[in-house]
Amino acid sequence: MMLSSVRIASRRAAAVTGRNLVVLRAASTWANVPQGPPDVCITEAFKADKFPQKINLGVGAYRDDQGKPYVLPSVLKAESAVIAALMNKEYAGITGVPEFTKAAAILAYGADSSALDRLAITQSISGTGALRIGGAFLARFFPGAKTIYIPQPSWANHAAVFKDAGLTVEKYAYYNKDTIGLDFEGMLADINAAPNGSAFLFHACAHNPTGVDPTPDQWRQIEAAVKAKGHFSFFDMAYQGFASGDIHQDAFAVRHFVAQGHNVALAQSFAKNMGLYGERIGAFSLVCADKAEQKRVDSQVKIIVRPLYSNPPIHGARIASLILNTPALYEEWLLEVKEMADRIITMRAALKANLEKLGSKHDWSHITSQIGMFAYTGLTPEQMDQLAKEHSVYATRDGRISVAGITSENVGRLAEAIFKVKG
Template sequence: MLSSLRIASRRAVTARSFGAVRAASTWANVPQGPPAILGITEAFNADSFNQKINLGVGAYRDDKGKPHLLPSVQKAEKLIFDSRLFKEYAGITGIPAFTKAAAVLAYGKDSSALDRLAITQSISGTGALRIGGAFLERHYPGAKKIYIPNPSWANHAAVFKDSGLEVAKYSYYNKDTIGLDFEGLVADIKAAPQGSIFMFHACAHNPTGVDPTPEQWKEIEAAVKAQGHYAFFDMAYQGFASGDIHKDAFAVRYFVEQGHNIALAQSFAKNMGLYGERIGAFSIVCADAAEAKRVDSQIKILVRPLYSNPPIHGARIAEKVLNTPELYDAWLLEVKEMADRIITMRALLKDNLEKLGSKHDWSHITSQIGMFAYTGLTPAEMDQLAEEHSVYATKDGRISVAGITTANVGRLAEAIFKVKG
């Protein structure tokens, strides 16, 4: 009996001790991360006003404010479904028919780069940037430091830092002119140590909507070449910016023509509406086919432990659209229609503000390009828009033009006029 009591007592002590150990959780010291960026969606959803406007969404909306499924994409998906294709794994670098078509789209069908290109399918543009950052960190012979524009897409710095690169910024936006700080940009390129890595937005700069002109791109290229810098382009909006796939790829193609062996991240989220399919590509222009083969082998070494191989459905859709003449021609018209709607909304917003008698110069609204526009409104004015007029966007004054419709543009202009004058 005594022995049984001793055993029970020991078990109780052991249980209490184990409980004390478990109370000190393995993850007790993990800090709470910051709240979701600005909480635009949450604030918008909590607002009961039936004429509220959400200008924070980073996805295309039609003129009724609804998500848009491109007819060419819908037809491509039906063809894929009817083909009853197997769901076997893709190769490490994805579906070859897709990556080849993505390369032609970006560089042009007659580009010298196509025969000396290392390219991989990626998990949208973000995945392409992450692969690129990891490759540069591992293989770039110069400083492991990348210069990004100030400001830039919020995730750029995070992606490159997590890739092991140091991140610095170069001048880009002039808040006084609400336009490009071209002189500051070129000066920073010239001042950076020779052989530095510079990341450029190919078109539709996010978040400002401010792009260099073709002539300015030529001066930027000359400065990059003079300093022996390496150019890494992020092209998330080809076709979606101006409605012209060739115009939007000007900077990428010009740099290649001038002898730069660039790196490129592509996304098909915006221009095909394939947001959730997460389809993109990362490529590096090499000196020759032999170098491309070596680079390709190292890209595979990076991708294999990251996610092994990419998903196939989105790549099949994009490949079908790009490689089927009928669908490709239809897609070109559809992507132009999306771009034209955004351009039209810019013009309507500017016109409405001017008709209201605003004394401010709103020409930047129409000179900027792409989904996003920098309005020039202050954080306090953006708060006032949300609190008094149920218009929601980021505090830095950036609005998603895709959230503007013919039905709400008048009310939006009135709200901005009441806040800004």
């Protein structure tokens, strides 16, 4: 009798314990993780549309005139040479492939730049990684407020990258929606209003997302204002050569600031201008006062990189390095970059001409005065929704379109759709 009572009590305890385990299992470790905002996936909406003449203007990569991804011939040649060389797959150093970073610095700053002998530079995980390294460096060592001013609007990831690096993000005036152009007066006013010694992010060329760039004369005035306030300049140069077709013209702002005595930070990307999107090849550099400072800065950049990803990938860097360091490949690449830029410029002109031919009463000059892959059309979110629902034209609701998605075949239909929506 006593044994039966013990067994019953044990079974009851086991049952209670089992129920408790069920309760414990229900309370997941990640039960309190909130749902993030939904992705606005233009590509998925585009894929779901069965209309044969649909147009995708949301893609962030270059497309040829048939709307297909484009691999540069110089890249194919360089990659074949890299593979044929049967090189090993050993780790690169923390700052990457040195032949690549040296060539990337010359491309950005110019072969005769005074910055080259006092430059701390590291290969990065494309432009995003370069920004992240730079943000972390500023968060640790920038002597002023740990705040960085970015243009309004800016590339959507800028704020997220800098906030995750530990910086506070503020905005400065940049785009004037009434003129669909640069708010130059507002920009200068905000530069002058910021506390002395603040950090400012500038798009070197082909401003993303607006396609609106300052003129060289405006850049000179911006530089003078930055110098007068003692501000620090961080340039994001994701489109060198791809914007105008001229690597020197697109680097004007960076080189002018350095020539005027600014020790700038620079994020470079080779996604657009070499089509190395998935290879994730970029560089982050800081112009230092002298060799001694360069040595200290370089040591701290390595300390930042080491726990982030240890060292960068080598394959894409070897491709880019071979192109930049082989005269024949380099010249071929320059022609290809210009061809890509020229196609974008041609599509801008064709869209404007088609809208005018349809009798649109609106001024579309901003389409051709803007530069680079992206253009701000001036269309409202509601008009962009209408383009998608009624005309199968897909782009972001802020009115930005990727000009790379426009082709000789679809530009006429695109103009008709915009005309029906906008007039």
